[in-house]
Amino acid sequence: MVKQTTASSPLLQVEDLGKTFGQKPPVQAVRGVNFSIAQGQTFGLVGESGSGKSTTGRLVLRLLEPSAGRVLFRGNDLGKLGKKELRQERRHMQMIFQDPYGSLNRWMSIRETLEEPLLVHGLLDPAGRKQRVETLLNEVGLPKAALDKYPHEFSGGQRQRIAIARALVTEPELIVADEPVSALDVSVQAQVLNLLLNLQESHKMTLLFISHDLRVVEFMCDQIAVMYLGQIMELGPRKAIYRTPQHPYTRALLDSIPGRGKKELPRLKGEIPSPSAIPPGCPFNTRCPLAFDRCFREQPALYELSPGHVSACHLAEAEGQPQGRPNNIAMSPGTGA
C-alpha cells in the first residue's frame, strides 16, 4: 500500500543517493546526494556535463537502481516497492526529456502517445481519456487536429509540448524535466519555459528541473543545487545562489555566463575530471582558483550559510554551521582510491 503524504512533509526526499556504473573502472556518477523538494516547488540541478545531473534525475524516478541511499516519494521509499507497485507509482511522477525528437515514439500518433499513460495505469474510461487528452492538448497550446498526427509532423518545440502533455496526463505530483529546452532554439525555448511556468501554476505540480544553462535555471527555479562530479557543491534558494554564491565553483559558473562579464574570480582552468578518477579531497580541487592544502586532503562538509543555503567548501567553514550530515561519500562504493 502506498501511503498518502501529509501536506507538510516534502514531496520528495533524497537521502545519500549514490550511483556507480560499471566495474573497471567504476564510474561514480552520483555520490551522497541529499536534497528534498516541497510540494509545488521547482528545484533546479545545474552543473557541467558529466556532473551527474541526469543520473540523479533518473535515480529519483527509479529508472535506475541506486547503488546507495534512498528516495522517499510521498513518504514512501521507492526502493521498497515491488515492480508492479513501482510501475503504478509512476503515474504520480513523470519525466520530460531533453530530446523531443527521441523521446516520443514515432510510430504512435499523438493521441496514442497521450492516452498511453492512462491506458497502462487503467485510468479513466475511453470517453474520459479522450476528454482528458483533448483538454491537455489545448493547455499546451496545440490544436485538436494534432491528435491524429505523428511526431514527425511537428517542430521541436511542438514535440516538447507534446512530451509535456504526456508527462501531465496522469496528473503527476512530480515532474523531472531533464534539460527540457536545451535542444530548442531561443525563441522556442522561451515558449516552452513560459508554458512550463503556466502549467506548474495551474497544476500545482512539483518540478525537478535539470539544466546546464544557468540563465534558464535562474529563470525557472526556487531552489537550486549546483552539482560537480556527482556531488552537490552548493544548494540554496535562487536568490542566495545567484546573488551571494559562496562556492568557488558556483561563482566560476556564474562568471562564465556569456555576456555578463563581472568576473569575480580568474577563469577556471582545465576541465571536469572523469567521474571514474575523482580526485581525493575536495573534488573541485584540481580547478579551484582558491584551493589550499586542506582541499587536497579533506573532503569538505556541507556548511549552512543561511537557512537552506549550504555549501561544500572549506572556505565556508568560517561563515557557516556544519550541517548535521557531512557531505561525505562513504556510502558510494569504490572511493578512497
Place this chain on the structure above:
Amino acid sequence: MTNISQTNPVLDVKNLAVTLTIYGRPVPVVTNVSFQVRAGEAVALVGESGCGKTMTARAIIGLPPDGARVGGSIQLEGRELTTLSKKDRRKLGGSRIGFIFQEPMTSLHPTLTVGAQLCDTLRTHLDLGRKEARDRAAQLLDRVGIPRATAMLDSYIHQLSGGMRQRVMIALAVSCKPALIIADEPTTALDVTIQAQVLDLLKEMRSELGLAMLYITHDLEVVSDFCDRAVVMYAGDIVEEGPVASILTAPHHHYTRGLIGAIPAHDEDRKRLTLIKGQVPPLGAWPAGCRFAPRCPRADEVCLKHPALEPFEESAVRCWHPVELKKKETSTLG
C-alpha cells in the same frame, strides 16, 4: 555600417545566394546575403537553427553541399573567389581562411593523430620539412593552451576532452596565419566554463594575429563582449546588421527584438519571457513578402512585399516598420 574601420574588407560578400536541389526541386536556402568583414574585426552571424548560417559559411569556403548552386560574389582580400578555379580556391582554405567547426569530435579525423593532421595542413601550405612541421605543430598546440604539446601530437582526438579538441581545431585553423577565420558555433557543444576558456583563446588569437573573424552563433549574448558587429539572419535573409552593442540593447528588427526578449534575464523575479509566436517556416515554404511577417506583431499589408536591407540609425534593417531607438528605453531588456 557607419562606425566600422575604413580599411579594405578582408571578406566582402555580395548578394550571396545558395540554392539546394531537394528531391529534384531547387530550393533557396540563402538569399541576398551581403556583408563585409574587415581586418581585426569580428562579425557575428546570428540566427536560429536552419536559417542558413552554416550554408553561408560553406559557400564562402567553397564547399557547399553536393548539387548546390551558389550565386553572387565573394571577395577575399580583394580577390573574387567565385571565378577562381577549384584548385586555386582550394588552396586558399587553410592558408588564407581558417575554419572552425561546431563539433570538434567529428570534424577532426578519428584515426589520424593530432600531429599528423596539423602537419598535413602546414606542409600543404608552407614549405616545411617533416621535422619542422612537427615542431611548428607542437608550438601551435602549446600556443592554444594544450599541455605537454609535443606528447599530444601523437594522441588521437578521442583521447582528448571536448575543450582540448576545440583547441586543436583552433590550432588547425590558425596554423598558417590566415587572414580570416570562420568559426561555426565553436562553443555550442561545450560547457559554459569551457566555452569561456575557448572564447578567451579566440580573442587572444584574434588580436595576436590581427585576424578578421566571422563568428557564427545562435546566442547573441555569447558574442556581446567579443564581436564588433552582428549580422542577424532569418530564413536565409539578413534581417538586421549593426554594432553588437546596439543590436543587443536597441534592436530595430522585430525578430531581433524577439530573440533578445527570449533570453531569460538575470536576477528578476520570474515573469514570463517575451515571445515570438509561431515557428521558423520550413525550407521551401518561405512567405513571399517579409519572411518574418507571419510571426511579426507589427505586420500589415505592406509586409506582403519583401523589404530591402536599409540603413537605419547606426544599423541596417530589413523591415517596413523598424523599431525606433527612442522607444527602446521602455523595452523589456535589462
Place this chain on the structure above:
Amino acid sequence: MSLEQSDNLVVEQAQTLDSGEVELPAAVQPWTTWKRLRRNFTAVFSIGILVILTVCALAAPLLTNNAPLTIDPVHRLRAPGVEGHLFGTDYLGRDVFAIVLFGGRTTLVVGLLVTAISMVIAAVLGLLSGFYPKVDAVLMRVVDGFMSFPSIVLATAAAGYFGPSVATVILALTIVLIWPSLRIVRGSALVARELLMVEAGRSVGVPESRILWKYVFPIVRAPILVQTSFIFSAAVLGEAALSFIGLGVDSKTVSWGSALTEARNYIQNAWWIAVFPGIALVLTILALNLLGDALRDILDPRLARR
C-alpha cells in the same frame, strides 16, 4: 554455394549495428514509406518485375496447356517456337515454358517461406537477444556456432532425414538464413534498447511487454523489411545451389534451380533449356536486390546513397 553467405550485406549490416554506431533512421515512418516507395523508380521497377513473375507463376495453368513434368521423349530438345513450345523442350521433352512458369511457383514459394519463417524466428530471437543480456550471451554463441557450420552438412543431413523435397530445402535454407537476420534484428534491438523513447515509455510506466511490441518492434521492423528482400534472394539462389549439388527439391517438383541444374549439360547444344529458367532466376534475384537497395534508401536515410 551462395546459401551460406545469404548475403554479405546482411551480416555487414548486422555488424554495423552490433558496433552500435548506427543512429536510427530518423525518417523511417510507415506512413511515408509507401509514398517514398512509390516515388522511387528502382523500387517500382523491381516490384513490377516481381509482380509480373509472381502473377505468371500463379497463373501458370492458365498460361500453358503443358504440364511441366510430362515427359515426352519423342519431342526432346526442340528449339524455342517449334511445335508450339514457346521456349522449346528440354532433354526429357518437357515444355520449357511450363517449367519456367511452374518452376517459378516452387522457387517463389521456397523463397517466400524461407524468408517468412527465418525472419519471424530471427525477429523473435533477435528481439529477445537484444533486450535480455542473458539470452544474448547464450544466443550469440549459438549464432556464431551455426554461422561457422558448413551449410552443406546441414542440407545433406536434412535431405537424409526427410528425403529431398521442397520442405527439406525450405528447412535447410531456413536454418542457414536465420542467423544473419537474427544478428541484424539483435543489432537494431540493442540500439533500440538504449533509445530515449524506450526510457520515456518506461518512465510513464509502460509494461515491458508493451515496450517490446510497441516501442522496439517498430524500430527493428525497418531493417527486417530491408533484410527480407536480401534473404529472399539468398533463398532463391540457395535453392539453385542446393539443386546443383544434388540436394534440391525432388523431381516431382520443378524449380528454376533444378531446371538450371539439369540444364547444365546443355548450355552448348540446347541453350534454351538453360537460358529461360536462368533469365527468370536472375531477373528475380536482380529485382529483389534492387528492391532491397531501394528499401534501404527509403527506410534508412543514412544508407540512402548505397
Place this chain on the structure above:
Amino acid sequence: GDSATATPPAATTAAAGSTPAAGAATTAAAGSTTAAGAATTASAVKRGGDLKIAVSALPAQVDPVVSTLGTQWLIATQVCEGLFATDDNYAPQPMLAESSSYDPNGPTFTVKLRTGVKFQDGSTMTADDVVASLQRYAGSAGTGAILKGLVKEIKATDASTVVMSLNQQTGIIPALLTLTPAVIMSKASINGANSSTPVANPVCTGPYKVTDYKPDQQAVLTRFENYTSRTDPTNGAAGAKPAPADRIIIVPQSESSVRRDSLLTGSVDIATGLPFDFYDALNSNSAVKPVIIKDNQSLTMVFNTKQGPTANVKLRQAIYYALDMDPIMQAAIGNPNFYSIDPSWYPFPNAIWHSTSGADNFGKSNPDKVKQLLADSGYKGETLRWLTSKDNFNEWYLPAQTVQQQLDKYGIKVDLQLMPAATVAQKRTDPANFEIFSSFLPAYPDPTLIPYLQSTFPGFWTNSTKDDLVKKLQTTSDQSQRVEIWNQLHALLYQEFPYIKFGTEAAFSAVGKNVMGYSTSPANASVFYNISPGK
C-alpha cells in the same frame, strides 16, 4: 548387393572402344592399324606419349580388396593382374596362370603359374604371393565370400603351383578370379593386412605402376618397363598387353560437361561416362570420336518378394505384362543408339551366357493378361512404395516414372519415393520399407556372381527351385551343362519376376581423334593399358 555399384564394367567406369565407323576412320588416319571389330592388336598401336583420361571419380585407394564397389577398382584394374582375365566376350582366359585344371577327385582346382613374372618392385612372383593374395580376397566382402564358400584351403605346392581344395565341384573359379579384387599382390606388400584394411602401396605385376596417387586430383600410372607380357594376342584384358602409352594419367572430373570440354580442348584424350545427349555434337566434331559401349547394363526394378502386395507373384506378373519396354527405355535414354530391348539377364549378346529363355514376346504389354492376373492376384489398389533416387537419374528415376505412368492405366498405384541413393541403399534392407526399388545390373564374368540371385539381396527372393539351380550352376564344371542350367534359371526369372528388366543401356565415352586401341566391349571398357594416345 546392388548391381548399381558392383562390378568393374559398371556404367560409371566405362572407357574406350570404337564404333565400327569410327574404327574405320582410325585405320585410315593412322594408316597402319587394323581394327577388327572390338579388339585391336598390340603391334598396331603407336608407342609413347601420355594418355590422359577424364573419369567421374577416382577410387579412394589403389587396393581393390577393401571395397565391393566397382568404381573403387579402377586403378587396380590398370596396375594389377589376376590369375585370369576376361576377354572381350566375358570369357575367362589365363593371365598370370599358365594353365589350370579341375580335379573332380578332391575336388581340387590347380593353377600352374607363369614363371619369371616380375612384380613392380623387381621381385619375382611365386605361389606364396598368390596364396596370400587369394586368401585375403577370400576374406573380403562380396565375391570374396563366394570363393571362401567354395574353397577349403589354398596352398602352394611348389613355387609355381597353387592348389585349392574345394568343398564341392564347381566351374566358376576362373571367372571369379578375373575380378579385380582377386588380383595378385606381392606378399611383402600385403604385409599381413586383413581384407578390410587397405594395402597402402600394393605391388602388382601389371604393365603400369602407380607413381602418383591423389584420389581427388589425379592418378599417374607409369609404364612398368620390366613387365612380363603374355605372348598370346591381345583380347580385352587378356593376352598380351602392349602398354603403348608412357604414362596413363587419370583425372577425376565429376561434371560430365567438363569431361567433354576437357576432351574438346585436348587436355584429355578420353572422356568416359558421358551423357548420350552429347553424341550429336561430338560426332560432328572432327577432333574427337564418340565411343558407344553397347549392351553395358540392364535397367531393372526389384520387388519385395518377402512381404506386402508384391510378395504375390500374380501381381508381379501383372506388372510385367503391363509394361511397354521401348517407351520406358526411350524416356530413360533418349537416343535409340544407346539402348536395346533385350530380355537377357546377361546383357552382352556375344557372351555365352546371353539368354532369351522364358521371355516370350518381351517388351510388349499384354492388357488382357494384365487384367486377368490382377484379378487373380487379389490386388485391391494398395499403393506400391517405390524407392528411387535422382542420383541415378537415367537408370533409376526416369524408368520408374514411365513405369508409374504405364501402371496407372491399370489402376496399379505407385508411390515414387525419392531419396538420396545412400538412403535407398539403407532403406531397402528392411522389407517393411518398400515394395519396389530401382536398380541396374551389368554383366558378370559368371552368372553365379549376379548379386540378385542371393537371397540376402534386398527383395529377399527365396525359392527352392532357384536355390537348386544356383547350387547346380556353382557345382557344375562342364560349360555347356552350365549354360543349360542358366537357361532354366533364366526361364524361372521370367515366371516368378522377382525383378523386371526393361532393357539394356549402353555406355558412352569419347576419345581424341588420334587415340587407338580402345575396346568397345563392356567387359573391358575400363581397361586403359592397351590404348595409345596416338601422339
Place this chain on the structure above:
Amino acid sequence: MGKYIRRRLLHALPTIFIPLVLVFFLLRLAPGDPAVQILGDNATPEQIAALRTQLGLDQPLPIQFLLWLKGLFTLQLGDSLFFHKPVLELIPAYAAVTLQLTFFALVIAMVIGLSAGIAASLLRGKILDRGIIGVMVFSISLPEFWLALVLIFVFAVTLRWFPVAGYVSFDEGVWASLATLVLPALAIGVRQAALLTRMTRSAMLDVLDEPYVTTARAQGLPEATVIGRYTLRTAAVPVVTVIGLSVSYLLSGAVAIELIFSLPGMGKLLVDAVSRRDYPVVEGSVLTIAVTLVVVNLIVDLVYAWLDPRIRLK
C-alpha cells in the same frame, strides 16, 4: 593485446564446439551407414555388422559421443573411413587447395571491388557510378555455378585461354597452377567483388560525408590527400568486415565451384565425405573450417584495431 587475443580465442571456443557437436549428431542420426558405403552393397549383412563393430558404430550413441569427445580433446580425429588415412594427414592437402582458391578469389574481389567501389563513390551519381552499380547488382544476381559454366564455355572451350578444369599444384609449375585457378577464382570472385564494390562505395560515401573530410578540404589539402589519407583508411573498416565474411564464405562455400572445376578442395572433400558418411573426415573438415573462421575473425579484429586507434587504445 595478448590478453585481448586470449579472450577472443576463449570466446571462440563455443564457435568451434557447437558446430562439432552439431555435426556429430546430425551425421549419426541421419540415415546412411558408413559400413554400407565402404563395403558396397554386395557385402552381406554379417560383413557389414562386422565392419560396424570394427568402426565402433555399434555402440550406443552416448558412448560414441564420449569416445568422440575424448578423441577431440586429444586431437585424435580418427582415420578416414574411406581413405583409410588419418584425417589430420588428409585434410591439409585439401585445405591448401581451398586456401589458394580463396586467396585468388579474394585478390580478384579486392582488386575489382575496391577500385570499382572507390571509383563509383568519387563519381557518385555520374554515369560511371550508375554503370558500376548496374554491373554490380547483376553480378550479385548470378548463381555462381552458372557463371562458372559460362566462363568455361567462353574462356576455356572457345578461346582456350585457360584449362577447362583440374588442379595443378604449385610445385608442378607456378604458371600452370595459376592458370588452373583463374576461372574458378573468377567464378566465385565476381560475386564477392560485387559485394565488396557495394560496401566500398557506401563506406566511402559515408566517410566522404563526414565532417572531418570537409575539414580536410577546408584546410586546403589536395584532393589526393583527402581521399588517400583522410577517407580510405576509415572507409576500410566496414570493408574489412565484408572481406572477412568473404573469406569465411569462400572457405566452405565454394562447393559447386570445386565440383565443376574438379578442384580437390575442402568443399569437395566435405560433400563427398558427407555423402559417403565418412564421419571422421566430415568432423575434421568442420573443425578445420570452424577454426579457420575463428582465426579469420581474429585477424579481421586485429585489422580493425590496426585501422582504428579508438579500438586499439581502448
